[in-house]
Amino acid sequence: MDEAKILDLIKEALNDVAPGREADFAKVTLTSTIEDLGLDSIATMEMVGYLEEQVDATFPDEDLAKVSSIMDLTALVRASQT
Amino acid sequence: MNQTPFSTVAEAVAHVADHWPENGYTFQDDAGVETFYPFGQIELDTAQRAGAMQAMGLKKGDRIGLVIIEPEQFVLTFLAALRVGIIPVPLYPPLSMGNLDAYAQRTTNILRNANARVLIASGRLQNLLWSQVDAVPSLDRLVKADDLLAQDAPTFPDIKPDDIAFLQYTSGSTSEPKGVIVTHDNLVANANGVMGGHSVGIDPDKDLGVSWLPLYHDMGLIGFVISPILWGMQVVFMPTMRFIKRPGSWMDTITKHKATTSFAPNFAYALLAKKAKPAMLDRWDLSHMRLFGCGAEPINPATMRAFTEVMSTRCGMSRNALMPAYGMAEATLAIALKPVADHMRTNLVKAELFQQEGKADPIDEGYQGQVLEHVSCGPCFPLHQVRVRAEDGRLLPEGQEGELCLKGPSVTPGYFENPKATAAAFQDGWLRTGDLGYVLDGEVYVTGRIKDLVILNGRNLHPQSIEWEVAQVEGVRKGNVVAFSRPGAASEELVIVLESRATKTEADRLALRQNVQKQVLRKMSVNPADIVIVDVGMLPKTSSGKLQRRKTRQQYLTHGVGHEGSRTAGSSASTVTLARHMAKGVWSRTKAALRK
Incomplete structure (x- = not known):
């Protein structure tokens, strides 16, 4: 899966977790930070759960703890696909 | 059964299998794969871990920090410490994304306050926690939870009912943590209160518990690790993140067992x-x-x-x-x-x-x-x-x-x-x-x-900790920030009211709100539900100039803090109309499904 596809998937996950904020999430890019998303810790992990289901993987907790940008998250998704 | 046959948790771990040999704990991993430990196995494994702790030089009364993600590793290590009178301090693991610095600081403050000698952590968290050994003067070493294997059997000291069993650090602010002392007497009394025939009436031959609750929190630790072992009750433990990522796994596990x-x-x-x-x-x-x-x-x-x-x-x-x-x-x-x-x-x-x-x-x-x-x-x-x-x-x-x-x-x-x-x-x-x-x-x-406490998703936050972070944001008038909670359908919600001189236009105010939101998310992993900017001097203060949090909250809830179109009404309890309205949103999808 290439980066653009993963980014689309992340946006899909965001819209699932926080419906009604499509306009905000449309602006998300690879360089956006996790804080830019404006989600609390529970909603952030819900979003991760959605991603995991779509790509059929479980991201290790210790790797998630180190994620600070959308780029990092994208790398995690890619790593799970190899 | 109205009371546990044991007088300490140490005694329970050693002898629970004599009473209920068939029962035990089941642990799920991240993928839901289960491992069953009969109570007899828990007795053997905790003895081995206790021996390993003593081999490190730890003795009765010493404190150890525990940062362990896997329920299986956590439960065995925690109960092992209790058997030999070593006092565990359960700490939460770094669970969310993007706030490792704030996490490390909080962990350091607690380990210092407890004067912990050893930090025992999940193997996969070792590189995130190395810095604690330097940051906490009393800390001798960082140890992997799955490396606790002893050659020699432990020496079991006499554990008395009024001995400290462990410390709960859920109260207190980030900078001044407070460890609640929990004795074996406390635990036995509380288990009798919760599980006894006059209340829940747990029957170890029939009842079975399921818990995804974090084990560093009283509800998960005392409710599902300690009380059940005092009672011989079976429990299935799920990793907390498994529930948060896939909430349905909670009900699937209940159905299965x-x-x-x-x-x-x-x-x-x-x-x-x-x-x-x-x-x-x-x-x-x-x-x-x-x-x-x-x-x-x-x-x-x-x-x-x-x-x-x-x-x-x-x-x-x-x-x-x-x-x-x-x-x-x-x-x-x-x-x-x-x-x-x-x-x-x-x-x-x-x-x-x-x-x-x-x-x-x-x-x-x-x-x-x-x-x-x-x-x-x-x-x-x-x-x-x-x-x-x-x-x-x-x-x-x-x-x-x-x-x-x-x-x-x-x-x-x-x-x-x-x-x-x-x-x-x-x-x-x-x-x-x-x-x-x-x-x-x-x-x-x-x-x-x-x-003054904000409770978000079961997590206790001290408003001072939040206010301090907000005060770091440029444009916020230092010392003039108030954080409090308002009722919500799912959990309490965080409201921040702050004074600012710097905002002249609506665009200034929007930018300041965004910066405050980012700061709170970065430092506390919390998303404020509302950020209100008021003019200088608008926050209620005492005659000595001290901010009045409760009064600000009251004003906010009755639309009084320079706030247009406040979304909340009522006092600390939500009004019936409001609660119904909010729950309607939460449940609309399920109810729509129900009608199909």
């Missing part, structure tokens, strides 16, 4: 509702569930009713299963529970009279005014007492709101090496809870809070 008991904060019931799909409701069988406990944060009656409606109609759950509970770390865990056989009970009172005079006067037929709905948490356990006091210390009559004060064998002897905080927490031998409420017909109703 024909479980009878589980507990969670209010937010979890709302989250489950949001994620439940028709196919899930079709496969869940909750007919064995005797109780779904609810505590650790304010209980929203509408959310609870909606959960009961859907789960009883679709999944065969008993309509009496939801069990509101009241308690706190300083009272070990719980102190009052709804009786098992009863419906969840609420008290509808006249809002104006309650808000002005604190008098809980039930509405009568034909009453037209605003109504507040308060949830009953049931009567206090036997041997425990609750009373309600006014600010001046006067005892208040039934139905009158005041500070809830507790007494009984579950109440902590105090905070660890902190006589000042301990003295402040007690008055004439009664624990001052800092919670507001009243007692009516012997049942406890919790209505609000005197202490």
Whole structure:
């Protein structure tokens, strides 16, 4: 899966977790930070759960703890696909 | 069974298999794969780990930090320490994304306060925690939880009922953490109160618990690790993140094991509702569930009713299963529970009279005014007492709101090496809870809070910690920030009110709000529900210039803090209309599914 596809998937996950904020999430890019998303810790992990289901993987907790940008998250998704 | 046959948790771990050899704990991994440990195996494994701790030079009374993600590793390590009198300090693992610095600082402060000698952590967290050894002077080493393998059997010291079992660091601010002392006596008394025949009436031959609750928090640790081992009850443990990522896995696990008991904060019931799909409701069988406990944060009656409606109609759950509970770390865990056989009970009172005079006067037929709905948490356990006091210390009559004060064998002897905080927490031998409420017909109703605390998704946050972070944002007038909570359907919500000179235009205000939001997310992993910017001098202060948090909150809730179109009404308890409206949003998807 290439980066653009993963980014689309992340946006899909965001819209699932926080419906009604499509306009905000449309602006998300690879360089956006996790804080830019404006989600609390529970909603952030819900979003991760959605991603995991779509790509059929479980991201290790210790790797998630180190994620600070959308780029990092994208790398995690890619790593799970190899 | 009205009381545990054991006088300490150490004795229980050693001998529980003599009484219930078939029972034990089941641990799920991240993928849901299960491993069963009969109690006899837990006895052997904890002895080996205890031996490994002693081989490191640890002895009775020493403190160790525990940062362990895997329930299996956590439970075995924690119980091993208790068997030899080593005092564990459970800490939460770095669970969320993007705030490692703040996490490390909080961990350091707690380990320093406890003077911990060793930090035991999951193998996969080692490189995130190395820096603690340098940051905490008392800390000798960092050890992997799965490396605790001893060659020699441990020497079991005499563990007395009034010995400290462990320390709970859920209270206190980030900069000044406070460790609640929990003794074996406290744990035995609380287990008897929760599990005994006069309340839940746990039968170890029939009952089985399921828990995804974090094990560094009293509800997960005392409710599902300690009380069940004192009682011989079976438990299935799920990793917390498995539930948060896939909430349906909670009900799947209950269905699979024909479980009878589980507990969670209010937010979890709302989250489950949001994620439940028709196919899930079709496969869940909750007919064995005797109780779904609810505590650790304010209980929203509408959310609870909606959960009961859907789960009883679709999944065969008993309509009496939801069990509101009241308690706190300083009272070990719980102190009052709804009786098992009863419906969840609420008290509808006249809002104006309650808000002005604190008098809980039930509405009568034909009453037209605003109504507040308060949830009953049931009567206090036997041997425990609750009373309600006014600010001046006067005892208040039934139905009158005041500070809830507790007494009984579950109440902590105090905070660890902190006589000042301990003295402040007690008055004439009664624990001052800092919670507001009243007692009516012997049942406890919790209505609000005197202490400054924000409870988000079951997590206690000190407003000072949040305010300090917000004050770092450019444009915020230093020392003029107030953080507090407002009621919500899933959990409490965070509101921040701040003074600023720098904002002239609406665009300035929008930018400042965004910066404040980012700062709070980065430092605290919390998303503020509302950020209000007011002019200089608008925040209520005392004559000596001290900010008044409670007054600001009151003004906010009644639309008074320079705020247009405030979305919230009511006092600390939400009004019935508001609660219904909010729960409607949460449950709309599930209900739509129900109609199909």
